[in-house]
Amino acid sequence: xxxxxxGDVLEIIRETGILRPRDLDAHGIQREYLIRxxxxxxxxxxxxxxYTLNEANISEHHxxxxxxxxxxxxxxxxxxxxxxxxxxxQIPFEVWIAVDNKSRKPKLDSVALRVVRFSEKSLHxxxxxxxxxxxxxxxxxxxxxxxxxxKFRNKIGLDVALEALRDCWDNKKCTMDQLWEYAVICRVSxxxxxxxxxxx
Numbered sequence: 001x002x003x004x005x006x007g008d009v010l011e012i013i014r015e016t017g018i019l020r021p022r023d024l025d026a027h028g029i030q031r032e033y034l035i036r037x038x039x040x041x042x043x044x045x046x047x048x049x050x051y052t053l054n055e056a057n058i059s060e061h062h063x064x065x066x067x068x069x070x071x072x073x074x075x076x077x078x079x080x081x082x083x084x085x086x087x088x089x090q091i092p093f094e095v096w097i098a099v100d101n102k103s104r105k106p107k108l109d110s111v112a113l114r115v116v117r118f119s120e121k122s123l124h125x126x127x128x129x130x131x132x133x134x135x136x137x138x139x140x141x142x143x144x145x146x147x148x149x150x151k152f153r154n155k156i157g158l159d160v161a162l163e164a165l166r167d168c169w170d171n172k173k174c175t176m177d178q179l180w181e182y183a184v185i186c187r188v189s190x191x192x193x194x195x196x197x198x199x200x
Contacts, residue, residue: 067106079096
C-alpha cells in the first residue's frame with residue numbers, strides 16, 4: 001500500500017536532515033503537506049524556510065548545516081572552520097562563509113553570517129565535504145584554514161592566525177607541503193615564510 005504524501009515528506013526529512021520547501025518539487029509533492037505537518041506539530045522549523053524532525057539530533061555544528069543548505073556554493077571558512085576542526089577554543093557567534101568574488105551576498109534570517117569573498121582559485125582549493133545532520137557541508141581543510149587566517153589577518157587578528165597555524169602543526173593536521181601550496185595559492189607566501197620556517 002502506498003504511503004501518504006505526508007508520510008513521504010517525513011521520510012524525505014529523515015533522509016536529508018534539513019528540508020527546504022522547494023526540495024519537495026523534485027518529488028512531485030505539493031508544499032502544503034509540509035505546512036500541514038508543521039501546523040500539526042509533527043515537524044519543527046529550525047530557520048526560515050528550513051524544517052527538521054521534532055526528534056532530530058541537533059549537533060553543535062547545526063548552524064553550519066543550516067547555512068550550507070541555503071548557500072550551496074559557499075564554503076565554511078576562517079573562525080567557523082577553525083572551530084569545526086577543533087583548532088580554537090573560541091565559538092564564533094557568526095558563521096563565516098567564503099563565496100566567489102562575483103556572487104551575490106547570501107542572506108539568512110536564522111543565522112548570523114560573516115561573508116568573505118575569495119578569488120575563484122582560492123575558493124575551490126582545500127575544500128572538504130562533511131555530512132552534518134544529513135546535509136553536505138563544504139569546509140576548508142585545516143591547512144587551507146590556517147593559511148586563510150593569514151590572508152584575512154586584518155579581519156580576525158594576527159594572534160588568531162598564529163594560534164591556528166601552531167595548533168594545526170602541533171596536532172599534525174597539516175603538512176609543510178600543504179601549507180606552502182595554499183600560501184602560494186592565497187598569495188601570502190612572503191607573509192607566512194618566517195612563521196613556516198619557525199615551525200621546522
